[in-house]
Amino acid sequence: MTTMPQAFARAARRHGVPESVLLAVSYLESRWDCNGGRPSTAAGFGPMHLTDGAVPGESRHDHPDGSPASRHTLERAAELTGESLQRLREDPATNIDGGAALLADYQRALGAPASADPADWYGAVARYAGAAAEEIAANFADEVYEVIREGVTRTTDTGAEITLPPAPGVRPSRSWLTGLDLPHLPGTGLVECPAGMAGEWVPALYRRLPEDTYGNFDIADRPTSQTLHYIVIHNTEELYDKTVGLIQDPAYAASWHYTLRSHDGHLAQHIRVKDMAWHARNTYVNSKGIGLEHEGFLAAGGTWYTEAMYRTSAKLVRFLADRFGIPLDRAHILGHDNVPALVPEKLRTMHEDPGPYWDWAHFFDLMGAPLRADGDSGTASVMILPDYDRNRPHYTGCDKDHPDATCPSHGSASIWLHTEPRGESPLVKDVGKHPTDASTYSVYDHAARVSTGQRYVVAERRGDWTAIWYLGQLAWFHNPVSDPVAVPSRTRIATPRAGLESVPVYGRPCPEPAAYPSDVEVQPLVPLQYTLPAGQSYTVGLTTTGEYYKATTFDTTLHRVVRGTEKYHQIQFGHRVMFVRSKDVVVTET
Template sequence: MLARLRRSAVLLTGALIPVSLLMGQPAATASAADPMAGAFAKAATTYEVPRDLLVSLAYAETHLDGHDGEPSASGGYGVMHLVAARTLERAATITKQPVSALKSDDAANIAGGAAVLRAYADELGLTATARKDAGKWYEAVAKYGNATSADVARLYADTVYDLLNEGVRATTPGGESITVQPRAIEPARGPYAKAKDLDGPTTLAAATDYPSATWVPASTSNYAVSSRPTSDAIDRIVIHVTQGSYAGTISWFQNPAAKVSAHYVVRSSDGAVTQMVREKDRAWHAGDYNRRSVGIEHEGFVDNASWFTDAMYRSSAALTRNIADRYGIPKDRTHIVGHNQVPGTDHTDPGGYWDWTKYMQYVTGSGGGTTNPHTAESVCGSGYTVIDSAALGTAGTVYLLYNTANGNNCVATIKKTSIGTASATSAYLEVQGKTRVTDSGNFAYFAGPVKAAAADKCVKWGGKAGSSVYDSPFEHCS
């Protein structure tokens, strides 16, 4: 955490159906009983923004938690994460709501987010017909994220559209249940189609200190070039919570105005890791410990336990174990510490919801941490279920998964040996009549995910780990 602390309607065939019609009750009653659901429905209607898109964006930013009007690390407020000096003031101008209400009132904040998103859509020239298609809002969503690069803007928008496709089932701090039903939506990426896919195959191991990480450099204004461990011994690993989203934190560390950074950022949903500062250099994350430590940020907010998933714990623990082994750091709570334990700090992260017992078990191996921290389901994402698998000798297993909500298949190869060490691994998926798609390289934990629409289509699938290879015939045709 790098700033002062704290951070239904359904689209069917392009038509916005009020939650009142779906539930068979008056809209006013639904709104009174479920104020946030009502706020999303009202904002979607008022500004002609697809309701499910609005909910998915808010969930990606905050898990629908306004955090009592306190800002995120990057200065964003409320459920829709309206950012000061960017979207917050613009929302005030459009909605005529005071900034104070936009910061602390959920309904005002949601309306403000919808208003800004609609303004971006208007600037992009979306017609009334186009606005009914959630896929056409991609560029507006990318712009809403305030990313400092096209690559991170794509990462931000792809996160929102992944949620749209996979569905959302969330409980608000007030106890409401908010859902988005999964559906297949093809995003119109426009110019962002040419941006680097940061969720694609990881960069070569030589580009990062940790083989499974994606490399996205922080601004040179946000860290100090050094020559550790020659200049300073590395003997601590500091655990942080971002007080913001994964994409938002990456963008913030790329902003030269931030004056903060960490070496790594870990995503909540699947444990994806991005490295932003080389370990030899001093990231600005922990005051007096900057010289001696490696900093790991974890997506989420300290006051909301929903961000701390098992996939995040396992992935982060594998990273911590890798760092500790390379520098000879003891795997104990004296040397692996929270930001709140750094001398002289006024920070409280990772907070009371962080499960240190589970985390340290994964780090030391007493809780299964020596096994692969990733599963086929975590690699492919929410909604995917394993329907077939094949052993790759003792080196790994290749899995075929299917998502009934959107008709997509996914293939992932999960390593069982040489875990944490880059070695030749691959996964492929071929839908009958289409070109085979392959993810192949030197990977530390898994290859994939390789996804393709395959409803009512035969598929070939397979992969490799070590010297073992599996190739299926065309099968699973219905």
């Protein structure tokens, strides 16, 4: 049986493509995963992401439909190799061979040399993106060559270990790009993104609707009017084109700042960062945050959260974090699943994306802010840090027709929490998410899960098991010394003040009533359905004061920012962050 490394080497030799180019293109498209023959968001298959033009879920996969040739690379690979469409979709070695044949075909069409030098293949690599604009093709090719220079080693979803050795001296011949004769993106200078990254300006529509309502964002003046604390990572649960269509409907009561496409990492911006998008289902987080939507589906997230998308997103987040002074940690770079509900009755409707398949450790590595241990065995708190590729927990719910079926084995950033130090013991409860029912192993249910980068206070250790404080209870996870899934991490921790039996927790830090001007109604400080009991401690992510942004009318002259003086601490209370009043807790360093 041919191994995947052997398949890459053989395909490269057969078609005269430098192996580093073939490996790097595949890595950007699929992270070398095979994905069990399942189609991507762009109807692409296998480690080389060969596309057939059909929308995932449709029955047709193999005949022309008038879409661009870039949507039919599967058919072209079949012509070039003589292989069947089915084998190209399902057999990894055949898929790799088809991808190599395409790259060689693109090189010939450009009149470029069949060179052994990776630098000479820039034009073919750019064409492989299937881009409709020169800037998008160039972004993809530039990332491919960055991978070639850096090198990478990864264990794939099939268990194969593949290595691309670093080649720091490779400098591509970008002049081949002009041979693609692609149009330019309009309005790229309007996009707030790193220098050298070309994004597309696709504005959300802001217009008056009946009864002086409006959609779908608020005009603001951040960070002058409000300090930015958060960048929130979402996934779309929809295809890219549909997602971008929704943002252009002013009556659609949701919005976000950026959308990233899966197969090539293409970036579109819709709302100025200074303005407040409606993306997190928490107005406080919206007013203090920037929302990034990533094309993908939670239950198949690990399948097509591509390297191209990770790399674009990581560079964008680093750019925004540097620009606005947002710390690069999991208290400030949140998943939508980490955002708290404002009030108890909203908790069960809060979102779960990007889900357990988002590779947080890799994402932070790409941002140049790796998640690492910074304590010792005596440190009171830990950071969750499993090996993503080897950590493959049991999940259900990936197949909507068979919700109780086990999901395909795949790397994950999450680990399960139990009531006792045994794997067969029940999962811990989340009384907000499941008031009467038990937590489940559904990929959509994070009631009993912790995720990479989150920090918790250690309550107890027994052999290979570690207990943390979580949602007011003791929660156990398997954490063997020989293969730990958590590492010591120093941080601040909050404990109820002496004499208090418990402390309320909140979904936002509200200003005290005296801070409100007469023309702004006082926002009630409503506790969530949890409490922080005496004797328990939770890690502190940030300290702030109460703030409220009133923007309930189209007339921006009536918008108000209300700031209080009472201090709050953001704590990692469960899977989501929450807030406690400073006067209710004592904060110490671990």
